[in-house]
Amino acid sequence: MLQVAQLIENYRKDIEAYEAANAQEAEAFRIKYLGSKGIVKAMMGEMKNVENDQKRYFGVVLNEFKKLAEEKYESLKNGLSNVSETSTANMDWSLPGDTLPVGTRHPLSIVRNRIVSIFKQLAFAVAEGPEIEDDWHNFTSLNLPEFHPARDMQDTFYVHKNPDWLLRTHTSSVQARVLEKGKLPVRIICPGRVYRNETISARAHCFFHQVEGLYVDEQVSFADLKQTLYFFVQEMFGKDVTIRFRPSYFPFTEPSAEMDISCTVCGGSGCSLCKHTGWVEILGCGMVHPSMLENFKIDPNKYSGFAFGMGIERICQLKYRINDLRLYSQNDIRFLRQFTSAL
Numbered sequence: 001m002l003q004v005a006q007l008i009e010n011y012r013k014d015i016e017a018y019e020a021a022n023a024q025e026a027e028a029f030r031i032k033y034l035g036s037k038g039i040v041k042a043m044m045g046e047m048k049n050v051e052n053d054q055k056r057y058f059g060v061v062l063n064e065f066k067k068l069a070e071e072k073y074e075s076l077k078n079g080l081s082n083v084s085e086t087s088t089a090n091m092d093w094s095l096p097g098d099t100l101p102v103g104t105r106h107p108l109s110i111v112r113n114r115i116v117s118i119f120k121q122l123a124f125a126v127a128e129g130p131e132i133e134d135d136w137h138n139f140t141s142l143n144l145p146e147f148h149p150a151r152d153m154q155d156t157f158y159v160h161k162n163p164d165w166l167l168r169t170h171t172s173s174v175q176a177r178v179l180e181k182g183k184l185p186v187r188i189i190c191p192g193r194v195y196r197n198e199t200i201s202a203r204a205h206c207f208f209h210q211v212e213g214l215y216v217d218e219q220v221s222f223a224d225l226k227q228t229l230y231f232f233v234q235e236m237f238g239k240d241v242t243i244r245f246r247p248s249y250f251p252f253t254e255p256s257a258e259m260d261i262s263c264t265v266c267g268g269s270g271c272s273l274c275k276h277t278g279w280v281e282i283l284g285c286g287m288v289h290p291s292m293l294e295n296f297k298i299d300p301n302k303y304s305g306f307a308f309g310m311g312i313e314r315i316c317q318l319k320y321r322i323n324d325l326r327l328y329s330q331n332d333i334r335f336l337r338q339f340t341s342a343l
């Protein structure tokens, strides 16, 4: 009994003097004293050799010894965690840092931001509007009255009937909202998401993105329209790009045109992208129809304007050669990561 008491006293001194410089040394302490084959357990095993009248006293000594070992282990662990937070003495500053994964801007956002910044240089302000529209702003005020055949080109998602509310089919509805405020001149671009009831394929989707532009002031001419769009494509695709206009029809412009640019892949000599014509279509445009100005109580004899509209997906396709519209909304990281360094 005396022998065991002496042994415990020695271990007590050892425990009190023990220091751990790292987690391994603290763990070594735990195994030595508190492990399943540790000293505390071995001392407990000595209980059976103790005479009966000493058992009570020895039990108290053993419990205190166990408590001491446990408390020491806790303080070793706590001491280590404090050290690791505050001490930089052992830090290797030459190691490469842990990089934070940085997200990627979506290609459509990259192109939209680029378009906005180009038109900002020409003092076009960004205008936005609701994605759920009423019939007047989406159709009727834009010379698309009910039963107008051009409505059929935009098979539409209605969310309410009588009064008719629908997911906007173009961002022209934003132009209508700006014009009805009656503040002239107007020089805006309207980027946004639009919806049409299309079968989803590589070339069509039930939602896509447009940027439309509108400039209404005194003496705005077709020459202004041409020069504005020429400036845009040169900024977007480079100085070598040329443009051409083809007559077209839109209910809200007269005259109307489709604008093509020289093919950015073959430079005009003919390839599969331009279907061997040397030209690719990028937007529709025209002079604002006088009756549309009248819809918004603007005098067409005093004011004139031009408007244009393009699909952001289309510009993105030409810029980054993306040949499937579905890629934009599949959230495939392998696709999105390719734009990490795109500007």
Ligand SMILES: [Zn+2]
Binding pocket: 263, 264, 265, 266, 267, 268, 269, 270, 271, 272, 273, 274, 275, 276, 278, 279
């Ligand atoms: Zn080509």
